[in-house]
Amino acid sequence: MKTAASALHLLRPESPAQALQWMRERAPLQPLAGGTDLYVALNFGTCPARAFLDLSRLGAWRGIKVERDGGLRIGALATFAEIRDHKGVAKALPALCAAAREIGGAQIQNRATIAGNLANASPAADSAPVLLAADAVVELVSVSGVRRVPVAEFFLGYRRTALQPDELIQAVVIPTPPRAGQWYFRKVGTRAANAISKVVFCGVRGPQPRIALGSVGPVPLRARRAEAALAAGEPVETAVAALQQDIAPIDDLRSTAEYRRFVAAGLLRQFWERTASPVRRPVRRR
Amino acid sequence: MASRARAGNVGRSVPRLEGPEKVEGRARYVDDLRFPGMLHGRTIRAPHPCGRLRAVRLGPGGLPLGLVVVGPRDIPGDNVIATIEDDQPALAWGEIRHAEEPVLLLAHADREALWAIPAEVDMIPGTPVFDPLASPRVFKQIRIAKGDAAAALRRAPVVVEGEYRTGAQEHVYIEPQGVIAVPENGGITIHGSLQCPYYVHKALCRLLRLPPDKVRVIQVETGGGFGGKEDYPSVIAGHAALLALKARRPVKMVYDRGEDMRATTKRHPSIVRLRSAFSRDGTLLALEAQVVMDGGAYVTLSPVVLSRGVLHASGPYRCPAVAIEGRAVMTNTPPNGAFRGFGAPQTLFAIEAHMDRCAQQLGIDPVKLREKNAFRPGDVTATGQKLPKDTAALPVLREAVRRSDYHRKRIAWAGTGRGIGLSLFFHGSGFTGAGEVRLASKASLELTPKGVRILVASTEIGQGTRTMLAQIVADTLGWPLSAVEVAPADTGLVPDSGPTVASRTCMIVGGILQKAARELKRKLGRAKPAQYLARHGALVVTGQYEKPAEIQWDEERYRGDAYGTYGWGCDVVELEVDPVTREVRPLKLTAVQEIGKAIHPGLARGQVEGGSAQGLGWALSEEVVMRDGRMANAQLTNYMVPTTKDTPEMDVTILGLGYRHGPFGAKGLGELPMDGPAPAVVNALRHAGFDVREVPATPERLLRCASR
Numbered sequence: 001m002k003t004a005a006s007a008l009h010l011l012r013p014e015s016p017a018q019a020l021q022w023m024r025e026r027a028p029l030q031p032l033a034g035g036t037d038l039y040v041a042l043n044f045g046t047c048p049a050r051a052f053l054d055l056s057r058l059g060a061w062r063g064i065k066v067e068r069d070g071g072l073r074i075g076a077l078a079t080f081a082e083i084r085d086h087k088g089v090a091k092a093l094p095a096l097c098a099a100a101r102e103i104g105g106a107q108i109q110n111r112a113t114i115a116g117n118l119a120n121a122s123p124a125a126d127s128a129p130v131l132l133a134a135d136a137v138v139e140l141v142s143v144s145g146v147r148r149v150p151v152a153e154f155f156l157g158y159r160r161t162a163l164q165p166d167e168l169i170q171a172v173v174i175p176t177p178p179r180a181g182q183w184y185f186r187k188v189g190t191r192a193a194n195a196i197s198k199v200v201f202c203g204v205r206g207p208q209p210r211i212a213l214g215s216v217g218p219v220p221l222r223a224r225r226a227e228a229a230l231a232a233g234e235p236v237e238t239a240v241a242a243l244q245q246d247i248a249p250i251d252d253l254r255s256t257a258e259y260r261r262f263v264a265a266g267l268l269r270q271f272w273e274r275t276a277s278p279v280r281r282p283v284r285r286r
Numbered sequence: 287m288a289s290r291a292r293a294g295n296v297g298r299s300v301p302r303l304e305g306p307e308k309v310e311g312r313a314r315y316v317d318d319l320r321f322p323g324m325l326h327g328r329t330i331r332a333p334h335p336c337g338r339l340r341a342v343r344l345g346p347g348g349l350p351l352g353l354v355v356v357g358p359r360d361i362p363g364d365n366v367i368a369t370i371e372d373d374q375p376a377l378a379w380g381e382i383r384h385a386e387e388p389v390l391l392l393a394h395a396d397r398e399a400l401w402a403i404p405a406e407v408d409m410i411p412g413t414p415v416f417d418p419l420a421s422p423r424v425f426k427q428i429r430i431a432k433g434d435a436a437a438a439l440r441r442a443p444v445v446v447e448g449e450y451r452t453g454a455q456e457h458v459y460i461e462p463q464g465v466i467a468v469p470e471n472g473g474i475t476i477h478g479s480l481q482c483p484y485y486v487h488k489a490l491c492r493l494l495r496l497p498p499d500k501v502r503v504i505q506v507e508t509g510g511g512f513g514g515k516e517d518y519p520s521v522i523a524g525h526a527a528l529l530a531l532k533a534r535r536p537v538k539m540v541y542d543r544g545e546d547m548r549a550t551t552k553r554h555p556s557i558v559r560l561r562s563a564f565s566r567d568g569t570l571l572a573l574e575a576q577v578v579m580d581g582g583a584y585v586t587l588s589p590v591v592l593s594r595g596v597l598h599a600s601g602p603y604r605c606p607a608v609a610i611e612g613r614a615v616m617t618n619t620p621p622n623g624a625f626r627g628f629g630a631p632q633t634l635f636a637i638e639a640h641m642d643r644c645a646q647q648l649g650i651d652p653v654k655l656r657e658k659n660a661f662r663p664g665d666v667t668a669t670g671q672k673l674p675k676d677t678a679a680l681p682v683l684r685e686a687v688r689r690s691d692y693h694r695k696r697i698a699w700a701g702t703g704r705g706i707g708l709s710l711f712f713h714g715s716g717f718t719g720a721g722e723v724r725l726a727s728k729a730s731l732e733l734t735p736k737g738v739r740i741l742v743a744s745t746e747i748g749q750g751t752r753t754m755l756a757q758i759v760a761d762t763l764g765w766p767l768s769a770v771e772v773a774p775a776d777t778g779l780v781p782d783s784g785p786t787v788a789s790r791t792c793m794i795v796g797g798i799l800q801k802a803a804r805e806l807k808r809k810l811g812r813a814k815p816a817q818y819l820a821r822h823g824a825l826v827v828t829g830q831y832e833k834p835a836e837i838q839w840d841e842e843r844y845r846g847d848a849y850g851t852y853g854w855g856c857d858v859v860e861l862e863v864d865p866v867t868r869e870v871r872p873l874k875l876t877a878v879q880e881i882g883k884a885i886h887p888g889l890a891r892g893q894v895e896g897g898s899a900q901g902l903g904w905a906l907s908e909e910v911v912m913r914d915g916r917m918a919n920a921q922l923t924n925y926m927v928p929t930t931k932d933t934p935e936m937d938v939t940i941l942g943l944g945y946r947h948g949p950f951g952a953k954g955l956g957e958l959p960m961d962g963p964a965p966a967v968v969n970a971l972r973h974a975g976f977d978v979r980e981v982p983a984t985p986e987r988l989l990r991c992a993s994r
């Protein structure tokens with residue numbers, strides 16, 4: 001490990017209240033949940049943090065709840081293995097199960113949490129497009145109280161979020177899914193497991209189609225122009241053209257802008273084609 | 287025990303000797319070992335791909351107490367990594383030829399303090415060369431000529447031309463490079479993760495100016511090699527030894543994955559241009575090949591990689607006129623080195639991708655074209671070698687075609703996004719040309735009270751060397767496997783059996799051991815081992831490689847028997863291309879490979895399956911991204927080796943025609959499976975509608991080749 005471990009400090013709060021107090025008083029603290037992103041950075045010597053707040057004992061922020069209205073309340077510390085296997089999630093938001101199933105590999109899914117995936121703010125975060133398309137809301141909490149921020153407003157820029165230095169994510173709340181909604185999710189990472197997305201796409205078809213993508217810009221994003229075209233009943237090719245305005249992919253180690261644009265367009269067509277019939281189909285798995 | 291003859295280990299998948307230790311986690315690897323007073327080593331490396339080194343500055347800030355620093359002036363012997371030519375320094379001074387080139391060594395007891403030391407390498411950057419075709423320096427050039435290829439190409443009714451490229455490949459052994467150097471007995475002992483103890487031994491004698499008996503190299507349980515631990519251990523062991531001798535304390539150097547991927551060797555990238563002439567009925571009349579291999583910054587093993595490459599460049603085909611010209615050239619990237627297949631996968635990729643294009647142009651089925659031209663026993667190769675009876679190109683081709691239902695799928699899948707393609711290949715067993723004669727390898731058997739102990743420098747690197755050699759010895763003696771032990775590969779104990787490379791361990795070293803076992807049996811007569819030892823004292827029988835009389839090789843003219851014999855293979859790949867993402871999903875791989883007698887069928891299948899998976903990775907997803915001469919994706923998240931979920935069902939068939947000079951008829955196996963998958967993949971992609979002539983065939987590349 002490139003980072004000197006002996007220089008790191010770990011605080012282990014016993015309650016959410018204590019965690020929040022320390023976040024305020026002992027700032028800056030780097031929250032640590034599953035560690036699947038942080039340990040990589042520590043190993044490479046690229047993690048600037050030296051003081052960590054271990055959230056693993058805070059049971060209050062675990063758990064997944066199906067609300068009476070059919071919505072979901074997912075505790076910040078819910079792991080992707082829990083989400084992947086949760087019957088309520090499978091029913092309300094099958095795309096999230098599909099995303100959870102394709103995050104890293106089984107070992108990563110056992111550790112990684114939904115809040116960690118959001119707070120890490122990678123443009124390639126696989127759960128983010130699903131939460132964006134679901135109009136999910138992130139509950140941020142500090143000693144000053146709770147704020148509710150739509151996921152669409154949570155990502156401010158490349159690896160930047162709306163989190164204040166003393167805030168933690170408490171839960172992710174997903175409103176009642178549209179009744180006629182049909183979900184489509186697909187991650188394109190070339191390798192079948194342990195891949196980082198080259199493009200990740202989530203779409204929900206309803207009266208107001210919602211489309212979100214990852215790895216095609218500095219943040220996971222909603223494709224508003226493409227959505228508008230589809231909502232207006234334009235042909236799918238018009239939406240495909242609009243989508244190219246929504247996204248701003250780059251060439252990087254993993255892929256090319258050219259390829260990402262090609263795939264994003266193809267996924268939009270596939271989403272529209274597969275959700276054309278009113279019958280609810282299972283979410284596509286590769 | 288030894289009195290009751292009990293043969294029958296050979297040809298059975300007996301439990302692996304070292305299996306339980308590995309499975310139960312008891313096996314100890316380099317990083318598990320600690321020595322009293324041990325320091326940790328660190329390498330300071332050049333930041334630019336070429337230029338002149340001005341200075342290396344440590345600090346700012348105080349340096350930790352007890353820091354050991356080794357520069358070029360601290361080298362007691364010659365500042366070279368002794369291999370084929372001595373152009374690679376252990377520590378660069380003056381000229382820098384590649385990024386990550388070692389310039390200074392540090393050691394300290396506290397690993398964290400060691401890595402916290404700021405180091406600045408001051409260089410005057412030069413203008414690097416990255417394109418091998420633009421390289422001003424040729425490390426090695428080889429020509430092979432048979433008949434008048436130029437004339438035949440002028441006259442022929444059909445001529446097909448093409449250029450084929452292959453990328454670098456990282457070994458991704460599970461355990462990165464690592465050694466511990468221990469100063470003792472007025473010399474140095476190396477405990478290391480390595481394939482070739484005597485290569486390291488030779489390099490250290492030269493670097494440290496020590497006599498052979500003062501350098502001892504012990505192979506520790508090794509987590510994979512694939513050729514990556516053939517040449518590079520001489521570098522890291524040299525560094526650790528220099529530090530240890532200066533510090534007078536043991537020094538451990540273990541690279542992390544990033545350093546290992548950035549600094550150590552890769553498979554040579556290649557560019558192969560082919561021109562072939564056919565009659566209208568598809569008879570191959572002439573072949574011209576230009577092979578360029580990117581050697582990286584120093585010669586290292588490039589001449590012999592090139593040699594094996596050009597010797598396989600005309601493929602498993604009879605051809606009256608052949609002209610092959612090969613060059614290994616310098617570029618300002620870390621030296622490329624040995625990797626399973628050693629040049630042959632590159633040239634076989636070219637010829638096998640080319641053959642399907644030829645078939646297309648001739649309007650002949652790819653199988654028919656190969657059947658027409660494939661080597662038969664008695665045919666003569668480009669170097670003039672008359673092929674032996676075990677030449678199995680046609681049997682493997684026919685069996686693979688039959689088992690995979692190739693012809694039916696070829697028709698049924700046309701235009702569906704699915705594709706099926708095949709490759710026919712061969713691989714020379716053992717060292718090229720006179721290599722085995724030069725090595726003159728030795729292997730010994732030592733009588734023990736319970737049986738016998740094998741003394742060889744051949745290493746177990748996951749492929750099953752110990753078990754397989756023990757089977758050969760046990761059956762030759764007619765003893766149970768439990769009577770045979772295998773000594774550690776320790777130059778203090780074992781003779782120089784040559785390196786564990788080139789698919790030679792079973793056929794060559796196994797053969798020497800078989801001879802030694804026969805002699806031991808003769809000496810023993812009817813006595814039990816314990817009785818013999820009581821009566822006569824210790825008994826060690828040493829065998830040495832003897833060249834079969836009929837093998838002749840002329841190194842100057844590149845004529846004669848390039849290899850004692852060859853393994854033969856045919857791979858059929860079935861795949862599916864996703865229309866939306868251009869991702870390629872292999873559905874099935876049918877591998878039919880002829881390797882002589884399979885000493886241990888389970889291990890043999892494992893080699894075929896593992897090598898095929900490695901070949902599929904090279905074909906589809908493994909891409910070394912170089913930026914300014916450095917590997918930019920030196921992480922396992924971004925360098926994409928296939929997972930089990932990416933690896934298709936494999937139907938493996940092993941044919942065994944037998945080689946009369948191999949132990950129980952065995953030939954080489956380890957590298958053969960690496961040769962077939964990549965060309966079979968691009969031929970399947972061609973069937974699916976993609977004209978690909980380069981690997982890895984990533985989705986990004988397929989997008990370009992389809993939109994072209």
